[in-house]
Amino acid sequence: MFRSIVFLLVLCIPAAVAGQSKISISGYVKDSSNGEALIAAYVYIEELAQGAVTNSYGYYAVNVPQGRYTLRFSYIGYNDKVIVKSFNQNTTIQVELVSVSKILDGAEVRAKRKSESVKSTEMSAVKLNMRTIKKIPAFLGEVDLVRVVQMMPGVTTVGEGATGFNVRGSSVDQNLVLLDDAPVFNSAHLFGFFSVFNPDAVMDVKLIKGGIPAVYGGRLASILDVRMKEGNVKEYHGTGGVGAIFSRFALEGPIVRNRGSFIVAGRRSYVDVLAKPFMRKELKGSRFYYYDFTAKGNYFLNKNNRIFLSAYLGRDVFSASNIFGFDWGNQTITLRWNKVFNNRLFSNLTAFYSKYDYKIDVKMDESGFDWKSNIINYTLKPDFTYYLRPELVVNFGAQSAFYNFVPGTSHTNIDGVVSSRSLDNRYAWENALYTDVEHKISKNLNLRYGLRYSYFNYIGKGTAYYYRDTTANIRKPLEKTEKVSWFKSIAAYGNLEPRLAATYTLDSFSSIKLSYNRMAQYLQMISNTAASIPLDVWTPATNNIPGQIANQYALGYFRNFQEDKWETSVEVYYKSLHNQVEYIDNADLLLNEFLEADLLIGKGRAYGAEFFVRKHEGKLTGWLSYTLARSERLVEGINRGKWYPARFDRAHNLNLVLIYEITKKISVSGNFVYYTGTPATFPTSKYNFQGYIIPHIENDARNNYRIPDYHRLDLSVTIQGKKRKKWESNWVFSVYNVYARRNPFSIYFQPNPEDYMQTQAIRFSVLGRAVPAITYNFNF
């Protein structure tokens, strides 16, 4: 089996691998001011009309016949650099590009043509740099990249303050959120108001919604690849801010000048301190705050070897007067080793550890209850890039991940009688091999194709549960349990995941792209609530929960206008989802040994069209995105076995972001969003049973109505402070939800508290007013 898989993967490598007498030009492209790698910078050889793109570490390589060439290095927001030289042997060229904003005042500078969005094979992808993200009006003045991602086409959220985001009609747990390659299992602070990423420590963000390269796997819907800054290799710098709800500080600098650097960044919120005077009496003494700490270091051992170490630790703490305590958070550590074997072969070995855990503690007099749960992942991931020819780059590699799921251990203390209860840990081992080829077939046709083979093994030690089939939506009866010893397989799933992306450039400013990807996912977050909560437990695929599969087809037209000042695109997609997890009515999802008896397996489909217009340059920049979409599920036992809209389905999705630079010192920005209301289940009638008025839904319908549409306007003004020699600062004044719309998060139905025989509908808005904020940011 294994051998045939390897064979298949090798088949993906084009036959013309035979070496030719060519020389290679390779090196790193960096930012001149701080030595940070520039990811996806473009290297273009004018004589050959061929080019290359730097990888995630800023490395590039091209193989060309000997000769004299003009090399043009370019990157958005930076000035091009041109090198003309004769190349007779393998050559390393390290390039530093100068940021446009660093050019002296008065000089007329305009970034050169950046037709990357048209020419690259990447589609359904969004790249954001922190400079743009920082200019967008932010909730409580705190810049947040996940909230900016939510303003991109094809991305939605179930509502204000909900954790995570939904990509092209998929659920929150189907996004692979990577922080320096390590998966982050819960990307939110304070439920969903902020993400775990400290904006001062992030260099680059990329969201891939479709045409996902074979390098990535493990989730169905998208990859949110967040790369941390490497730190300034030239001099020490600090950045920070003092805001309405939290403060942050980051320090970066060289470890050894031009050889290694570090960055450390921390944040802490103090919303509880500020909120104290407004708290209700019974909530006095409550604490809720969060903090996170991000650190990264890198060091060039020599010209060809470089190591990186990055770490993240974050925690949310939530407690009420010593009665109740609840805290949760992520920890990740990533160790990477870049090695340039020769001018053609670049490798990166990544080892990471990622953990998400939470704890709950309830105390009342002598009695109490506590409960802990976590998920831990250890992964080893070798990746190689072979620069075969300028038009042919082969990426290949493997991934091996070991998972430890701790669904829950709890202690109950009733008047001094303590009983403890632990659900068995669950273990899984997930392996993958991939080949991914970037192939320029002709001047007009670019392909990226690949194959990933993933193999998931749900293993002991533990207990395997076997259930009998029953009517759908009834708890499945237990047939037997079986003790399983260490490493013995309980269930295994293997999937071949073909990936294809093709770009056909019609002319220098327009192209047609299409892509197909098949994705497999072997773990899921067990969550049956409108917004996922920090208590939700991750569970592996088991003998009762098959691995999830998604197939996605996308087609797009990309066109740039006015020398790439304007970037536009239209994409349509269709996605089919298999083995989607749903829940029986009244499912018991927490601390339930027999959880799998309460799960239902169904399928889904999602389709839509996305329109995107973005302006990169000039005094006015920003984007407009509009998505027309649909996401539905079909599960036996729900909605009487008929298709129903998913909880996060929104037909219309409009986002407008505008940033206007009035003067060099003052800029204003605004964004407006408009979303169709999410589906909801409304009762249609009620009956009287034992004096209780119980709601009833006709035909057992699911999501039979929609809550009102969501729209919101945010505004902000950024004023640069006086520039001092080493000190730069700015003030950001922002108002979130300017016209104070009470956007409903949900509408729910309850008896009237004055008279339980009467019932009423209640609109629940997480934010019911305009939220102003002031933030002071500085760097030195």
Added chain:
Amino acid sequence: MHRIITVLIIGFFSLTACEDVVEVDVNKSETQICIDAIITNAKEPQVVRISQSIAYFDNSGDFPPYAVDSVVMSDNLGNKYYFDKTQTGVYTYLPSPLDSLEQNSHFILKVYKGQAVYTAQSTLMRSTSIDSLTYQYNERMNGYIVSLHARDAYGVGDCYWLRTYRNGVFMNHPGKINIAYDAGYPQMFSDSLEFVFPIAIMQINDFEKPYQIGEKVKVEILGINGDYYQYLSMAQQQMQNGGMFAPPPVNVRTNFTANAHALTPVGFFNVCEVQSAEIEIIK
């Protein structure tokens, strides 16, 4: 557990969050027949009530009674119990049919209307004895707090429904549905312990309106089966389903079935052993 967290979160969001009563248009829907048949061994008339559902936003309070032809219960010993019509939709059996029956006896209830037959089954489940009810004055709340002293019967898996009557009126606050799995809740191991604080105190008191001198408090403990426990737990969830972390609303699941001439009704049939205690608050 979800609820505690939700309460705290809503407390936090109360700084900015808001809730408004709104008008919602829902379509007129088909009428459901509700059969309310909770039978106990108490020495008092046992009643089966049959009524119709009304539109969710109809707040007239009138649930039209539904007249049927007959209501008959039978047990595994071959006894038949005929419920007599006392009003339209109200069918009564006197005296209690369950006086002399052993635990775990099996019952079938049939309701006939024309060609339609509604059927449900139940097993008699044991209750547990009540040691006492006590009360204590709470200065802060300016009233009396009543405590129940009772112990879960030996053996894992007993389910109870505790009903509290204040001056003879059943406390029908949906938040006060008081169910117990052994002495606590399903996630705990609480076999044969004293009922835990939420069950023994929280759910039988109204902290916003504590008991005053002269008031009478009666607590009944009904032994119920697991399905009825689920029913009540679901009913409670569905009546109070809301906020950010609400699971999707679903219908509470009945144990009635209907033959081909009728639609499945709503409601429940359960036969329970009951124990009760009453106390009057005096100076």
